[in-house]
Amino acid sequence: MSRHLRTHALAAAVLLPMVLTACGSSAADDASSSSGKDNPGTLALAVVPSEDATSTAQHYKPLIELLEDETGKKVVLQKVTNYAAVIEAQRAHKAQIAVYGPLSYIVAKNSGVGLEPIAATILAKGATPGYWSYGFTRSTNKDVGALSDFKGRKVCFVDENSTSGYLYPHAGLLKAGVQDDAYTKVMAGGHDASVLSVVRGNCDVGFSDSTIQQLLINQGKLQKGDLKTVWKSPVIPGSPVAVSTDLSAALRGQLSDIFTKKANADYLKSKGYCDGDDCRIFGYWGYAPVKDSDYKSVRDVCAATGDAQCEAGS
Incomplete structure (x- = not known):
């Protein structure tokens, strides 16, 4: 059976939208406890809101399957109600992987969340991370x-x-x-x-x-x-994927390799995870490596606007 026809019911793994100020028991709790924070048996992936939950689940389905196959772990997609909830998911150790916008990444970093950027979206193979x-x-x-x-x-x-x-x-x-x-x-x-x-x-x-x-x-x-x-707008640095520093260095390195070497439309299609345009994640071809200093231009725009959220926790 081709991978894109697997019936492991990704939609059922999408956690109900929530604001993570009062988290109850969930699959994300299991992610922190199944085999220790540094190497959990379940990984929760939190995603900033771009579309409704059903569309988001469909877009991320090939990536979720890839991550599960490569790591041997269960991966659940955590679709939250707002950008701040992604930050709080990682702060509360409820999400081991998070897809941020550049600003929400900076806010998380400034406020002391333990995270490491590993990759950012690119529009085409070989492109520099960035969008408008x-x-x-x-x-x-x-x-x-x-x-x-x-x-x-x-x-x-x-x-x-x-x-x-x-x-x-x-x-x-x-x-x-x-x-x-x-x-x-x-x-x-x-x-x-x-x-x-x-x-x-x-x-x-x-x-x-x-x-x-x-x-x-x-x-x-x-x-x-x-x-x-x-x-x-002027070009914006690509939206980063960040992993929790709770995870072991080996697992963080493995996730970085998956995102930057395999999480792209060409690889996903060649391995049967998806077909055609369905292999692009929110219109992006894939990911390229990034580091914190790549987001200096966003910090400069923050300084120009004086927006309070830019300074959160700094």
Whole structure:
């Protein structure tokens, strides 16, 4: 049987959305106790919100299967309700692996979470990790053609700890002369939610990362031409995968090798984990190695905006 037809029911492994301030017993608890924190029998992978839980599970299914086969461990996908919950999952030793946005990684690092960045998303084989933030509105909106036109509008962001969904847009607006009190701020909670809120007229304009619109088109949730992009940010360092420093050096090294050498569309397809575009994870080809210093430019944008969340715990 091909791997992409395995019926190990990944959806059942997706933990219910939660805010990790009052965690009860769960598969993630088992991850910390089954054979010690340094080499647990179960690994929990926490993911920042980009899409609804079902879509997220489908996108990560090939990666989950790869991780299970390579490590011999059970891997559960922990889809949380907001960016802060990913940080708290690793702080509370509930997630051994976390997919961060660049800003939420910095916030976690600044606040003392024990983590090590091992890889970041890349759009194509051999590419440098990086992506963009897009500012957009409905194609029929003739009154908006630049960030300066966001003044007086209802603006959808993603989350205050989102790099492409808040930090870089905030910096862009300030540079365009649009101060915080010049628009109505809405936090949509996910990149897909920000896009769809603009399409549906709940927001006049919005921001998201540069891959989500195509994903929504592929899923039939968005029609090509529904939106027009009026702003593109400077390049943002790739979204990092970080592993808990609770894990042994050997296991951290193994996970780094899996992400940077095997967790890519070409390898996943060749081994039967997925087919075609389903082998791309949220539109990305795969991962490349990263280190903490690669996120200096994000720290510089933080300094420019003065956003409080950038300084959390520092």
